[in-house]
Structures are given as C-alpha cells and as structure tokens.
Amino acid sequence: MNGDWGFLTPEFILVGAALAVWSLDLVLPDQRKGLLAYVAALALAVVAVASATQAGLSAQLFGGLLRIDGYSVLFRMLFPVVGVIVCLASTDFVRRRLTHPGEYYGIVMTSVLAMMVMSAAGELLTAYVALELMSFTFYVLASYARHDLKSNEAGVKYVLLGALSSAVLLYGISLLYGATGATTFTGIADAVRQGSALPTVFGLGLVLVLAGFGFKVAAVPFHMWSPDVYEGAPAPVTAFLSVASKMAAFVLLLRLVTVGFMPAAAEWRPLLAALALVSMVVGNMVALAQKNIKRLIAYSSIGHAGYLLLGFAALAPGASLVSNGIMFHLVGYGASNLAAFLVVIAVSAATGKEELDDYDGLAQRAPLLALAMAVAFFSSAGLPFFAGFTTKFYLFTAVVQSAPALLWMVGLAAVMSLVSLYYYLVVIKHMYIHAAEGRDRVLSPVALSGLLVLLVAVIVILGIYPEPLLNLIQTASRALFA
Amino acid sequence: MLMFIQQHALTLSIVLPFVGLLALVLIPSERRTSIKAVSVVVGGLSILLSLYIFLAYDHARGGFQFQETYPWITSLGVQWHVGVDGISALMVLLTGVVMFTGILISWSVDKHTKDYFILLLTLVTGVFGVFVTLDLFLLFFFYEVAVLPMYLLIGIWGSSTDFKTFLRTKEYGAMKLTLVLVAGSVLVWVALIAIYAQANIGSFDLLALAKTGFSAEFQRIFFPFLMVGFGVLAGLWPFHTWSPDGHVAAPTAVSMLHAGVLMKLGAYGILRVGLTLFPEGAHAWMPVLIVLGTVNVIYGAVSAMAQRDLKYVIGYSSVSHMGYVLMGMATLVPAGVNGAVLQMFSHGVMTALFFAVVGSIYQQSHTRDIGVFEGLAKRIGLTGAIFTIAGLASLGLPGMSGFVAEFLVFVGTFQTYPLLGILGVIGAAITATYILRLLAKVFFGPLDPRWEKLHNLTALETVAAGILVFFLVYVGVNPGPFLRAIDSGVMPLLVRMGELL
Numbered sequence: 001m002n003g004d005w006g007f008l009t010p011e012f013i014l015v016g017a018a019l020a021v022w023s024l025d026l027v028l029p030d031q032r033k034g035l036l037a038y039v040a041a042l043a044l045a046v047v048a049v050a051s052a053t054q055a056g057l058s059a060q061l062f063g064g065l066l067r068i069d070g071y072s073v074l075f076r077m078l079f080p081v082v083g084v085i086v087c088l089a090s091t092d093f094v095r096r097r098l099t100h101p102g103e104y105y106g107i108v109m110t111s112v113l114a115m116m117v118m119s120a121a122g123e124l125l126t127a128y129v130a131l132e133l134m135s136f137t138f139y140v141l142a143s144y145a146r147h148d149l150k151s152n153e154a155g156v157k158y159v160l161l162g163a164l165s166s167a168v169l170l171y172g173i174s175l176l177y178g179a180t181g182a183t184t185f186t187g188i189a190d191a192v193r194q195g196s197a198l199p200t201v202f203g204l205g206l207v208l209v210l211a212g213f214g215f216k217v218a219a220v221p222f223h224m225w226s227p228d229v230y231e232g233a234p235a236p237v238t239a240f241l242s243v244a245s246k247m248a249a250f251v252l253l254l255r256l257v258t259v260g261f262m263p264a265a266a267e268w269r270p271l272l273a274a275l276a277l278v279s280m281v282v283g284n285m286v287a288l289a290q291k292n293i294k295r296l297i298a299y300s301s302i303g304h305a306g307y308l309l310l311g312f313a314a315l316a317p318g319a320s321l322v323s324n325g326i327m328f329h330l331v332g333y334g335a336s337n338l339a340a341f342l343v344v345i346a347v348s349a350a351t352g353k354e355e356l357d358d359y360d361g362l363a364q365r366a367p368l369l370a371l372a373m374a375v376a377f378f379s380s381a382g383l384p385f386f387a388g389f390t391t392k393f394y395l396f397t398a399v400v401q402s403a404p405a406l407l408w409m410v411g412l413a414a415v416m417s418l419v420s421l422y423y424y425l426v427v428i429k430h431m432y433i434h435a436a437e438g439r440d441r442v443l444s445p446v447a448l449s450g451l452l453v454l455l456v457a458v459i460v461i462l463g464i465y466p467e468p469l470l471n472l473i474q475t476a477s478r479a480l481f482a
Numbered sequence: 483m484l485m486f487i488q489q490h491a492l493t494l495s496i497v498l499p500f501v502g503l504l505a506l507v508l509i510p511s512e513r514r515t516s517i518k519a520v521s522v523v524v525g526g527l528s529i530l531l532s533l534y535i536f537l538a539y540d541h542a543r544g545g546f547q548f549q550e551t552y553p554w555i556t557s558l559g560v561q562w563h564v565g566v567d568g569i570s571a572l573m574v575l576l577t578g579v580v581m582f583t584g585i586l587i588s589w590s591v592d593k594h595t596k597d598y599f600i601l602l603l604t605l606v607t608g609v610f611g612v613f614v615t616l617d618l619f620l621l622f623f624f625y626e627v628a629v630l631p632m633y634l635l636i637g638i639w640g641s642s643t644d645f646k647t648f649l650r651t652k653e654y655g656a657m658k659l660t661l662v663l664v665a666g667s668v669l670v671w672v673a674l675i676a677i678y679a680q681a682n683i684g685s686f687d688l689l690a691l692a693k694t695g696f697s698a699e700f701q702r703i704f705f706p707f708l709m710v711g712f713g714v715l716a717g718l719w720p721f722h723t724w725s726p727d728g729h730v731a732a733p734t735a736v737s738m739l740h741a742g743v744l745m746k747l748g749a750y751g752i753l754r755v756g757l758t759l760f761p762e763g764a765h766a767w768m769p770v771l772i773v774l775g776t777v778n779v780i781y782g783a784v785s786a787m788a789q790r791d792l793k794y795v796i797g798y799s800s801v802s803h804m805g806y807v808l809m810g811m812a813t814l815v816p817a818g819v820n821g822a823v824l825q826m827f828s829h830g831v832m833t834a835l836f837f838a839v840v841g842s843i844y845q846q847s848h849t850r851d852i853g854v855f856e857g858l859a860k861r862i863g864l865t866g867a868i869f870t871i872a873g874l875a876s877l878g879l880p881g882m883s884g885f886v887a888e889f890l891v892f893v894g895t896f897q898t899y900p901l902l903g904i905l906g907v908i909g910a911a912i913t914a915t916y917i918l919r920l921l922a923k924v925f926f927g928p929l930d931p932r933w934e935k936l937h938n939l940t941a942l943e944t945v946a947a948g949i950l951v952f953f954l955v956y957v958g959v960n961p962g963p964f965l966r967a968i969d970s971g972v973m974p975l976l977v978r979m980g981e982l983l
Contacts, residue, residue, distance in 0.1 A: 383629075397675050400679040407675070422661060
C-alpha cells in the first residue's frame with residue numbers, strides 16, 4: 001500500500017505548489033504579485049512533465065480506487081497544460097480586477113488537481129469527491145468578479161444547479177451501490193455480468209448518474225445553467241469552465257461507462273443516444289439566434305457535447321475506435337474552443353464588450369485575433385486543414401463502424417455541423433467583412449498572442465497529421481478496454 | 483532532382499501550392515509585389531508540373547500511375563495514396579492551366595493582397611488534392627479544403643449586383659455558395675462513412691474498396707447520396723442556384739477557378755467514387771441523372787438568354803454546359819463518357835476565359851449591364867476577339883474544343899436516349915442564340931461614346947488569355963492525345979461495369 005503514494009507524485013507537487021502560491025500571495029509586495037501567474041504556470045508545467053514520466057505504467061492504487069494507466073497518464077498531462085494556458089491568459093483580468101492573485105491561481109491549480117484525479121478514478125466515491133472538488137472551485141471562480149452583478153448571478157446559478165446535480169448524482173451512486181454491492185467500476189461490471197444486480201434499482205441509479213453527468217457536461221435537457229454562467233463569469237473562467245471542466249466530466253464518464261457499465265450497455269445506450277440527439281439539435285439551433293459571443297459559444301458547445309455523446313452511444317466491448325474518436329474529438333474541440341475563448345478574453349479585456357457587433361472589423365483592428373477566431377470556428381465547424389475536420393470525421397466513422405444503426409444520427413450530426421457553419425460564418429462576417437467604423441484597435445498582451453499562435457499551430461497539426469496524438473490515445477484506449 | 487520529381491510528382495502538385503501559401507504567410511503584407519511574384523512563381527511551377535504529369539502519363543499502359551502510398555492515420559486506415567489515370571491527369575492539367583492564368587489575372591488585386599493570395603492558393607491546394615488522391619478520406623479532406631476559402635474570397639473581394647429591382651449582395655452570394663456546397667458534402671460524407679462501415683476492411687483506399695463489391699441494394703441506396711452530393715458542386719439542377727449567384731459575386735480569378743475547375747470536382751467525384759464503387763447503383767440511377775442533366779442544359783441556356791448581367795449570362799451558361807457533362811456521363815457508353823470528360827476540360831478553359839475577359843471589362847467600366855454596352859470591339863478589338871473565341875467554343879463551333887466534346891456527348895446520347903439527344907442539340911442551338919446575340923450587342927455595332935476610354939487586356943491578362951485560347955483551339959484541331967488519355971481512364975471503368983452487370 002505504501003508504494004502506491006509514489007504514483008501520485010504529480011498530484012503532490014500540484015498540492016504543494018498551490019499551497020505555496022497561496023502563501024506567497026500573503027508575503028509578496030503588491031507590485032510583485034503578477035509573478036504568481038508564472039509561478040503557477042511553471043508548477044503546472046512541471047506537473048505535466050511529471051505525469052508524462054509515468055507513461056507506460058499500469059497500476060491500481062489503493063485497491064482500485066485510482067488507476068494509473070495510459071488513460072490517466074494522457075489526461076493528467078493534458079489538464080495541467082490547459083491549466084498553464086488558463087493561468088497565462090488570466091494575467092490581464094487578474095491584474096485589473098483582483099487584489100489577491102494568489103488566491104485565484106491557487107484555486108485554478110486545485111481545480112486541475114481535481115480533474116487529474118477524475119481521470120484516474122476507478123471507483124464511484126473517489127470520482128464523486130474529485131468531481132465535487134472541481135465543482136467547488138468553479139463555484140468560486142464563476143463569481144469571482146464580485147462587483148459585477150452578472151458574475152454574481154452566474155455564481156449563484158451555478159451553485160444552485162450544480163448542487164442539485166451533485167445530489168442527483170450522489171443519489172444515483174447510492175442506488176448503484178445498493179443494487180450491486182460495489183462502488184468500484186470493475187465491481188459494478190462484475191455484479192451486472194453475473195446477474196447479481198437488482199435490475200430496477202440498478203436502472204434507476206444508472207439514469208440518475210447519467211443525469212448528473214448530463215448537468216456537468218451541459219447536455220440538453222440539463223443545459224440551462226450553461227449559457228447564463230458562460231455569459232456572466234469572467235472570460236478566463238468561462239474558458240476554463242468550458243474547456244477543462246467539460247473535458248474532465250467526459251473523461252470520467254468514458255471510464256465509468258466502458259469499465260463499469262459495459263455489461264449493461266443495452267440500458268444506457270438509448271439514453272445517451274437520446275441525450276446526444278436533443279443536445280446537438282437544440283444546441284446548434286438555439287446558437288443561431290445568439291447575439292452575444294459567449295452565449296453563442298455556450299450553445300455551440302452544447303451541440304458539441306451532443307456529438308461526443310453520440311460517440312458514447314456507440315461504445316461497445318472492444319470498440320476502441322470509438323473511444324479513440326471520443327478522446328480525439330475532446331482534445332481537438334478543446335483546443336479549438338480554447339483558442340476561441342482566448343480571443344474573447346482579449347477582446348473583452350480591451351473593449352469590455354462581448355456582443356457580435358463588437359467584433360465588427362476585427363480583422364483590421366487585430367489581425368491575429370481575427371485569424372485565430374476564424375481558425376477556431378472553421379475547426380469547430382469541421383472544415384479542414386483544422387482539427388475539427390479530422391476529429392469529427394474520425395468520431396463519426398467510428399460510430400457507424402461500431403453501431404451501423406446510428407448512421408442516420410451521424411447524418412443528422414453532419415447536418416447540424418452545417419447549421420453550425422452558418423453561425424460561425426456570421427461571426428467571421430462580422431470580423432472580416434463588416435467595416436471597423438471607428439472602433440478601436442485591440443491590442444492583445446504578448447503572452448496571449450503567443451498562446452494563440454501556439455494553439456492555432458496545434459489545431460492545424462491535429463488537422464493534418466494527428467498520428468502522434470492518436471498513438472497516445474490508442475494507448476489510453478487499450479488501458480480502458482484492458 | 484528529376485528522379486525525385488518523377489517519383490513524387492503528385493505529392494508535389496499538392497505540396498507546391500501549400501508551401502507557397504506558407505511562404506506567403508511569412509512575407510510582410512505591405513510587400514505586395516513580392517507576394518504577387520511568389521504566387522506567380524508558384525503558379526508557373528504548378529502549370530509546368532501539371533503539364534509534365536499529363537504528358538508523362540503513359541496512356542498505352544493505362545491504369546493508375548505515379549502512385550505513392552504512405553501511412554497517414556493508421557488506426558482509421560487512412561493512407562496518403564495518390565495516383566492518376568487518364569481522366570485525372572487531364573483534370574490536373576486543367577487545374578494547372580486555370581490556376582496559373584487565374585493568378586496572372588489577379589495581379590491587379592491590391593486590397594489585402596496577402597490574404598487574397600493565401601486563400602487562392604488554399605483553394606488550389608484543395609483542387610489538386612481531390613484530383614490526385616485515391617484515398618476517400620483525403621479526397622473528402624481536399625474537397626472541403628476547396629470550399630473553405632470561398633466565403634472569404636467572395637465576401638471580401640467580391641462584388642454585388644444591383645439592378646434596383648434585382649439586388650444580390652456579395653455576402654448573400656458567398657453565404658449561399660458556401661452553405662449549399664457544404665450541404666452537398668454532408669451527403670457525400672454520410673455516404674463515405676457508410677461505405678467504410680459496410681466494406682469493413684478498415685480502409686478508405688478507393689482501389690481496395692472497389693475490390694470488395696457492395697450489395698446491389700446498398701449501392702442503390704447510397705449512389706444517390708454521391709450523385710446529388712457531388713452533383714451539387716457540378717451545378718446539378720435543381721441544386722444549381724448557388725452557382726450563378728456565387729460566380730457573379732466572386733472576384734475574377736475566383737470565378738475562373740470555381741466555374742473552371744471546382745464545378746468539375748463534382749462531376750469528377752461522381753465518376754471517380756460513384757462509378758468505381760457503385761456500378762450497379764450507377765446503372766440504376768443514371769436514367770435520372772441524364773434527365774436532370776438535360777434539364778440543366780435547356781434550363782441553363784434559357785436562363786442565360788434572359789440575363790442582363792454579363793456575368794450572370796456566363797454563370798447560367800456554365801450551368802448549361804455542365805449539363806452536357808452530366809448527360810455524357812450518364813449515358814455510360816464510351817463516346818458519351820469520353821465526351822463528358824473532354825467537356826469538363828473544354829468548359830473549364832472556356833469559362834475561365836469568359837470570366838477573365840468580363841473581369842477586365844468590369845474593372846474599367848464598373849458595370850456589367852449588357853444594356854449599356856455597345857460596339858466595344860471598335861475600342862478594344864483584342865478583348866472582343868478573345869471573347870468571340872470563347873463564345874464560339876461555347877456554342878460548339880467545329881475546330882474548337884467545345885465542338886469535339888459536345889459532339890461526342892451527342893453521339894453517346896443518341897445511342898442510348900435519342901429523345902434526350904434531340905433536346906441536347908436544341909440546347910446547343912439556344913446557346914448559339916444567346917452567345918451570338920450577346921456578341922452582337924456588346925461588341926459590334928456603333929461604339930457608345932461612354933466607352934471611349936476602355937483599354938485592352940493588360941500584358942499579363944493577354945498572356946493568360948493566350949494560354950487559354952491556345953488550349954481551346956489546340957484541343958479543337960487535335961483532340962487525339964486528349965481523347966486517348968481520357969479513353970484509357972474511361973474504358974476500364976465501363977468494362978468493369980459491363981462485367982459486373
């Protein structure tokens with residue numbers, strides 16, 4: 001048992017660093033506190049490297065509570081990287097609005113910690129605790145702009161609905177335990193396979209757990225909180241929330257479903273297919289009517305949650321192509337979404353505005369920002385050279401390969417991509433075709449511009465030659481189906 | 483070096499414009515002349531390379547040549563597999579010709595020059611990619627690459643049409659074109675995914691998939707997806723309306739490339755993917771396609787007759803001429819299909835020439851209203867002569883490429899559907915009517931004093947027009963080499979269909 005702790009070195013580094021950042025905030029003079037962003041980013045980068053050194057390991061810690069394998073290694077690398085980007089992108093917001101930067105960065109780090117544990121969790125209560133830790137950090141982060149009414153509203157909404165969803169999830173977990181007598185994912189699977197699970201109780205538990213996750217990934221009909229919270233929360237927080245928290249919830253769900261629920265596939269597959277269907281239709285259709293850029297992205301990412309859930313609905317024993325596709329799309333869409341949000345961060349920092357009209361003539365006012373936004377949106381719409389084309393193609397092909405009956409839903413998803421292309425093009429029209437008409441130039445901080453160039457490069461590379469990432473993903477898939 | 487080009491000619495044809503656009507990214511946007519010069523060099527190398535590919539293709543041997551295969555996305559079975567047969571070799575040549583002349587014509591673009599040429603080369607990369615790849619994933623990839631830059635190219639550099647009673651903004655044209663084309667590619671996408679899952683060999687390789695053989699029922703269900711999906715880009719009636727609106731709104735070089743080459747991607751897709759994989763499906767659906775193609779011919783020609791905007795005339799005439807391509811293809815007999823492929827080449831060159839000339843006139847006069855032009859040939863004789871040549875090729879005058887191509891299409895149609903053949907000939911007669919009327923109105927007669935100041939094509943435009951005219955006439959008087967190349971690609975397809983049915 002003692003040897004198990006060593007596997008958690010990255011997590012320990014992160015906890016230590018978060019505590020250090022909090023403490024430093026107390027001792028550093030005010031004008032030096034800007035440094036904390038870089039301290040936090042550096043620590044997160046170290047954590048990512050520390051996770052990377054665990055590649056190739058395969059271990060079950062504490063009797064299966066946590067699993068260190070190809071799957072968790074991949075995401076314990078990715079989440080800290082997202083953390084680095086969020087910390088560096090937040091500097092401007094933090095300097096202007098917050099008196100205690102250390103507090104903010106420490107919370108971001110704690111949030112990353114929770115996500116890392118989620119990707120490694122192999123047991124329901126561990127998973128739940130990690131999920132709650134993540135949710136708590138976001139309750140604080142969402143309402144961080146204390147003097148801003150909208151931010152407060154966002155915080156309250158998120159707390160209330162988040163708490164409700166947590167309660168639903170926890171109740172579901174208790175029912176699953178009641179039905180199967182196990183909380184480890186493998187234990188649940190074994191109980192179902194041997195037929196020792198109580199069918200009704202198990203089914204009810206399953207529905208509640210999936211509903212809980214539905215809240216976390218903002219799938220229709222559990223999506224109501226997301227546009228309001230996205231709109232109200234400070235832009236860097238929205239970015240973090242939209243990219244990382246959803247990814248973490250999907251990562252946890254993927255392991256839970258493939259390892260824990262696979263023998264009961266017949267029960268959850270129609271549920272997830274239904275969620276996928278309504279999410280992609282409602283998300284994309286409602287996005288058409290949005291005038292606020294954050295709400296537009298919020299609804300479009302509801303649509304993307306639908307595509308991912310469609311992948312889940314096609315999961316079957318040994319269907320590693322599907323899990324590859326889900327992870328691939330998670331990463332590819334995550335990168336595109338993050339790039340789009342970095343642009344939103346820069347524009348709202350410079351102008352304080354977030355309506356589509358405020359993006360008029362952005363191509364002249366800030367060519368790099370407009371280009372990055374265009375790339376991010378073309379990618380999200382699924383056009384090549386960009387990540388979104390390849391990831392969607394991969395995911396949809398895998399879905400039909402594994403479950404040919406879902407071809408019509410893939411067709412619908414492709415049609416919804418077409419719908420999304422329309423509203424993305426509208427934004428591009430504002431940026432490239434509408435005149436700037438006396439709107440000011442937008443200067444973005446150097447760090448942010450650098451991150452955008454990097455993300456655009458990542459989006460293009462994933463779109464053209466994704467093989468290196470797919471190798472990692474395949475290792476992760478093998479761990480899932482081991 | 484030569485060895486290297488020989489072995490990697492097709493990969494190079496894709497990589498060359500792509501590297502060109504990356505190079506443009508690095509040039510500061512104020513240095514317009516450098517940007518244009520780099521683009522012209524890239525275009526020049528591309529046309530040389532495509533000439534080499536066409537001339538070096540050995541049609542006596544036939545089959546797919548210049549093949550290269552590298553693993554790409556292994557878990558999905560995607561390969562970088564390129565190769566050309568006689569059909570695609572000719573299409574590569576067409577792309578080279580139109581893209582080079584298009585770049586020459588674009589020398590006058592001074593608004594956001596850098597962005598313009600980057601997007602133009604993106605378009606070209608996509609087109610070359612579609613014609614040379616033999617992997618369905620990559621084919622679709624490049625197909626979408628070719629659509630991607632259109633919105634910005636039309637939206638930023640395009641022009642609106644305003645006749646008071648008839649207003650079409652460039653934003654409208656751009657949005658319509660992009661959405662309709664992507665809607666078509668959604669159908670193609672679904673079909674490709676279904677093909678992959680049905681064949682279940684873990685590969686997107688066209689040649690490997692062709693060997694698996696799909697059930698007749700599957701073919702009959704999914705052939706229309708390909709036919710309509712690709713057909714949208716080929717201007718298939720009734721999904722053609724994006725084409726006049728889009729081509730009219732687009733800047734000159736983009737109209738040239740789009741009407742000249744991109745519409746061929748659609749027809750090529752039906753031929754390459756549809757006929758290769760779904761011979762029985764094609765056999766079952768071709769009667770529908772030939773009827774729609776005939777409607778294209780007649781409807782396009784009649785619509786062209788009614789237009790007042792010079793570019794709309796050409797836009798609708800494209801719809802009409804693409805109808806011959808669809809008709810010829812749908813006959814499924816050697817003469818018809820050969821004619822269709824030659825028509826793809828012929829129309830591509832011809833329509834590029836049309837748009838180039840109209841672009842030059844519009845740039846100076848700022849109007850395209852046929853009603854206000856009169857006697858232009860008195861002032862700009864060279865321009866008038868070139869427009870006349872394009873017009874004569876369009877109406878199928880013997881000695882021009884259009885004659886050979888349309889003649890073959892008619893032969894094929896009369897062998898299979900004589901009634902539709904008659905309608906096709908009537909379409910050609912209508913074409914002659916509107917082309918001759920247009921020539922008479924715009925170029926001949928007394929010169930309207932408003933147009934005293936017009937000047938002829940610039941030197942670069944003349945070079946571009948000269949290249950296009952050369953191909954129109956050369957194919958017309960010596961179609962042999964072209965037809966032999968086409969035939970070497972068409973016959974195996976038809977023979978295979980014959981065996982299977």
